[in-house]
Structures are given as C-alpha cells and as structure tokens.
Amino acid sequence: MPISNGQTLVAPVRLAIVGCGQRGKIYASYALNSPERCTIVAIAEPRPQTRKQFAERFALPAHAVFESWEALLAAKTENGERIADAVVVAVRDTMHYAVVSAFAQEGFDILCEKPMATSVSDCIKMADAVNKAGCIFGCGHVMRYSPYVQEISEIVFSKQLGELVNVVHIEPVGYFHFAHSYVRGNWGNEKESSFSLMTKSCHDIDLLCHWFKGQTPVRVSSFGSLSHFRKAGKPAKAGDATRCLACPAEKECAYSAKKIYLDPVQQGNIGWPVDTFVDGIPDIENVTEALNTTPYGLCVYESNNDVVDHQVVNLEFSNGATASFTMVAFTSLICQRQTRMHFTNGEIVGDGLSYTVTNFSTMETKQYTPTNLGGHGGGDLGISEAFVRAVAERKQEVLMTDVNEVLKSHLTVFAAEKSRKDGAVVDCAQFEKEMRQDL
The missing domain is CATH 3.30.360.10 (Dihydrodipicolinate Reductase; domain 2)
Structure with missing residues (x-):
C-alpha cells in the first residue's frame, strides 16, 4: 500500500541490493518490516547459495537476480522503466568507489556501507560523482x-x-x-x-x-x-601448528576458531560471526570445512594481518x-x-x-x-x-x-x-x- 507524506500518496521506494552479505541483509530487512515504505526489486551477489536464499526471501523473479553489479547496472531499465529507485551498496570496501560512481552516473540514489572508499583519491572522486549526479546519498555511519x-x-x-x-x-x-x-x-x-x-x-x-x-x-x-x-605472540605450546583444529594449545587459547565458530554452531547459533564466511546456512560440515581451508581457521598469530x-x-x-x-x-x-x-x-x-x-x-x-x-x-x-x-x-x-x-x-x-x-x-x-x- 502506498504511504502518505501528509499531502500525497507515495509508492514504496524500490531498492536494489548490491552485495547480499551481512550488511546487505540487514539493510534489506527493513523492506520486510515496512513493505508500505520500500520493497526489494533486484539483487546482485556472486555467491550462488547466498544469492538463491536472498532471492527466495524476497520472492524475486529470475530476471531480477544478478551475479554481478555490472550485470544489474546493464539491466538498469525494465520495459522502459528504471529497475529500481535506489541501490544499497554493500560490497567489499575496495569496490565501493567503482560501484557508487557507476550507479550515481545513471541517476540512482545510493546508500553506501561505510567506509565510503579505502583511499583518499577514491573518496574525493566519489563525492565529486555524487555531487555531479545530484542524487540522494547516505553512508553507513549507522551509529x-x-x-x-x-x-x-x-x-x-x-x-x-x-x-x-x-x-x-x-x-x-x-x-x-x-x-x-x-x-x-x-x-x-x-x-x-x-x-x-x-x-x-x-x-x-x-x-x-x-x-x-x-x-x-x-x-x-x-x-x-x-x-x-603477530607471530611473536604465539604460545610456545602451539608449536608449528597453523590451524586451530590441529593445534595442541587450542583449548586454552582465547582466540580459538573452534571456540569462536564451531562450538556455537554445535549449540545452534548460526548467526554472526559464523554466517559471514560460509555460502548458505552454517552447519557443522561447512563450518568445519571452512576452518580447514579458509583464513577463518588459521591461528591468529600466523595470519596475514x-x-x-x-x-x-x-x-x-x-x-x-x-x-x-x-x-x-x-x-x-x-x-x-x-x-x-x-x-x-x-x-x-x-x-x-x-x-x-x-x-x-x-x-x-x-x-x-x-x-x-x-x-x-x-x-x-x-x-x-x-x-x-x-x-x-x-x-x-x-x-x-x-x-x-x-x-x-x-x-x-x-x-x-x-x-x-x-x-x-x-x-x-x-x-x-x-x-x-x-x-
């Protein structure tokens, strides 16, 4: 149902979500709680299971589901009508400038997750692009x-x-x-x-x-x-172990990946933080695989940080x-x-x-x-x-x-x-x- 701004009826704002990870899900959830105010009409997400679950959650037709932001931008109109009024940009930080500037140039209003970009030059160029387009712009400084x-x-x-x-x-x-x-x-x-x-x-x-x-x-x-x-902080008992699941010091380590991820899943917690690094719904099998193959199972003293x-x-x-x-x-x-x-x-x-x-x-x-x-x-x-x-x-x-x-x-x-x-x-x-x- 359209909402009233006190004078005229306003149709729900149509949002496209670019990046369906944790932050994209959070921003999109507003549409479920306030469907009279906004609706999700398109998404772009490279991970197949995450993309599928998101599309099902918002009952999106296949032609509104894209594997990349470039594909969504290329399909910016449908039957001569703009595919969305605004986009939520929730991709990796290093991609923010490219995505925001491209959608701003096409006249979309934009909510960009923080930070706006990861270099001074990209921040300045993003501001220039938004000012030139004259679009509504929000940054995810949610506090x-x-x-x-x-x-x-x-x-x-x-x-x-x-x-x-x-x-x-x-x-x-x-x-x-x-x-x-x-x-x-x-x-x-x-x-x-x-x-x-x-x-x-x-x-x-x-x-x-x-x-x-x-x-x-x-x-x-x-x-x-x-x-x-850093490596100097590694407990001596850990020895040459580089992954928590094979580390003799795991039980007494405050930063054990087993404690942070796998134990909570075994107790039924499939939300943050474990849902951020598996494609689909976290379970013992896919989380264990991730801890054996991805950085989330690495020793914090052996990581690339x-x-x-x-x-x-x-x-x-x-x-x-x-x-x-x-x-x-x-x-x-x-x-x-x-x-x-x-x-x-x-x-x-x-x-x-x-x-x-x-x-x-x-x-x-x-x-x-x-x-x-x-x-x-x-x-x-x-x-x-x-x-x-x-x-x-x-x-x-x-x-x-x-x-x-x-x-x-x-x-x-x-x-x-x-x-x-x-x-x-x-x-x-x-x-x-x-x-x-x-x-």
Whole structure:
C-alpha cells in the first residue's frame, strides 16, 4: 500500500541490493518490516547459495537476480522503466568507489556501507560523482541514527548544557570480534582492504565531527600499533601448528576458531560471526570445512594481518574544543561505546545503552535509557528508515548529512592515520589541500 507524506500518496521506494552479505541483509530487512515504505526489486551477489536464499526471501523473479553489479547496472531499465529507485551498496570496501560512481552516473540514489572508499583519491572522486549526479546519498555511519545517539545529539545541539568543550570516546571492539574481522577476516590486511581506524572506527570519528557540528577538525595526532596478533605472540605450546583444529594449545587459547565458530554452531547459533564466511546456512560440515581451508581457521598469530589492534586519536576543532578517541581490541564488551562529554555547564556520561546528564546550574543528575531497536542500538533500522524517507521525499536533509560532510570526516580519519605513521601532528586543512593537489 502506498504511504502518505501528509499531502500525497507515495509508492514504496524500490531498492536494489548490491552485495547480499551481512550488511546487505540487514539493510534489506527493513523492506520486510515496512513493505508500505520500500520493497526489494533486484539483487546482485556472486555467491550462488547466498544469492538463491536472498532471492527466495524476497520472492524475486529470475530476471531480477544478478551475479554481478555490472550485470544489474546493464539491466538498469525494465520495459522502459528504471529497475529500481535506489541501490544499497554493500560490497567489499575496495569496490565501493567503482560501484557508487557507476550507479550515481545513471541517476540512482545510493546508500553506501561505510567506509565510503579505502583511499583518499577514491573518496574525493566519489563525492565529486555524487555531487555531479545530484542524487540522494547516505553512508553507513549507522551509529548517529540510533535512539541513544540521537537523544544525546539533541542535548548537544540544544546548548542546554552550554558549549561542548571536550569529548572522551572509546570503542571497545571485543577480543574475538577483532580476531574475526581484523585478523582472520576481510579487514585484517591494509593492502587488501584498509587500515583498521578506517574500516572499524570511521563510525566514531564521524560521531565526533557530528557532535561538534559547525566546527571543523584543524589538527590531529594519533598513536597505535599491532601489538599482539603477530607471530611473536604465539604460545610456545602451539608449536608449528597453523590451524586451530590441529593445534595442541587450542583449548586454552582465547582466540580459538573452534571456540569462536564451531562450538556455537554445535549449540545452534548460526548467526554472526559464523554466517559471514560460509555460502548458505552454517552447519557443522561447512563450518568445519571452512576452518580447514579458509583464513577463518588459521591461528591468529600466523595470519596475514597487519592492521593495528589499538589506537588513540586526538582532535582539535576550529573553536578550540578537543576530543580523544581510543579503539582497542582487547575488551569483553563488543562495540558498546563509552563516552564522556564535557560542557561549560554540564556533563554527559554514556555507556552505549544508557546515559546520565548532569546540569551544573541545577546540580541535578538524571539517567536515561533509550529504546534499543536492534543492531547498532537501533542505528541499522534508523539509517534504513531515514534513507528510504529521503528518497521518497527527495530531501537529502532527512539523512542529517550529505556527501561533503561524509567526505570531511573520512579525510579526518586519513589524516589521523598519517599522523600515526609519520609520528607528527597533522594540519587537517593542509592535508586535504595536498591530497587534492595529488589528484
């Protein structure tokens, strides 16, 4: 049924999903819960079982199912009508620029999973392509769309606690999450993907830039290293073993692939993280095969990883305000951000689920626990809803950002990584100028 925007009836937004992995599935699920707002009309996915299951889930006809994004783009019209109104780009990070720029050129609105791209040049060129096309653009910085962050942001922007002067923000990645994604997984090697501050924590730099809206980062410094997940950290008992299923130290190893993947499947858990690396529904047989043949069964001390497992970033904004950010692998919490915000007349302290607000004038402290609506504290649902509404109403502002602001936060991440590698404070404006000159 068409939905009303208050004046006219609007047909459901037609979405094409490019990449049917974990993130593609999450964004697409909004169509199942809100069919009056959007519908999935086409997909592109190279893995046969994943493609088949996705097509069945959304009852897609064969002519709407493609093995590659290029094939979907080539079939961009059907019977003279555009095959979709918008595309969700959830392919490998290194492919984002090619896919987004191609669909933007053809006039599709686009929701691109974060990061927007893995090089400065591709980020800049993507922003140029989107601006030239004039399409609606969203980036998968889902944190800012959760009820938790939106409530805090409303307090920040209202100035009820005065000016925001300083933020201390921590991203506890989670010990086995880091091993899964940033040691064994797709984001473990910088040349094959990007550095971990970009692939994991561009969320968080985006949040800091969002909270200091109206100000720009002027200087950044950063420190960090790969301290543990390397051969020197391997237990002596492991000997020459390179795979967990044949390792004498497996039982006492915190990062055992058997503990992280196979044991949960035997207990009936077939969701994340094990569903990210098998084609089809995880079971004991295909997971065991994967642990014997793919990087997900490798010893974390024998893997092809080189990205840092802990990093700090210090930011100075144009009004003199400051922020510090820490990303660390070695935590029991998984992605449950910890934040302290210091204002001229108050303080906010949050743990990702609830937060307290202290007003210095009234000496009152109140605690708030926003509704948690699922993945990323409701951010997955929030960004899906915002993107669909932005497309339906033709209003970029519904997304609370645009491609130029997204680019600015990404450039700040690149500047931070340059600081870490060079051991020097980086001037953000000068960094951007140099990067644009290099193009």
